[in-house]
Amino acid sequence: MIDPFNESIGIIAAILTTSAFIPQVYKIYKEKKAQGVSLTMYLIMLVGVLLWLVYGVLIGSIAIILANSVTAVLQLLVIIFKLKN
């Protein structure tokens, strides 16, 4: 169990870094293209994010689980957009 004070710092960090990613995903969706960033790169990131998720579960970090489950969904959306275009 992680100390609640520490966990709250992690959760604020998670909200900031994850929400900063949302406009990018929206832009890719709106423009129907993910400029400059390759599919391979997104797949590597997705594997990384899923491993972070495993790590978060193993060490019992709510912040890591929260950040990376949301990011995994966003990454999956980007990959779907890429594959459809």
Add this chain to the structure above:
Amino acid sequence: MIDPFNESIGIIAAILTTSAFIPQVYKIYKEKKAQGVSLTMYLIMLVGVLLWLVYGVLIGSIAIILANSVTAVLQLLVIIFKLKN
């Protein structure tokens, strides 16, 4: 102290998600512009990454410290490129 097995999963995750960010930074450097992503967004992300760093230190996670110190430097580079152009 986090279990070494768990920590190694976190470190692999850190390497994957951080290295996937490097080509993007290189592209911004080469093209001297960070298309579509606003300075505000990068500043929010930088604050988030620095909070992750604090969180990593507090819970003693080498993976989080590693990932977010490298990412903080990359984010700073992007912000400098943005400000110079």
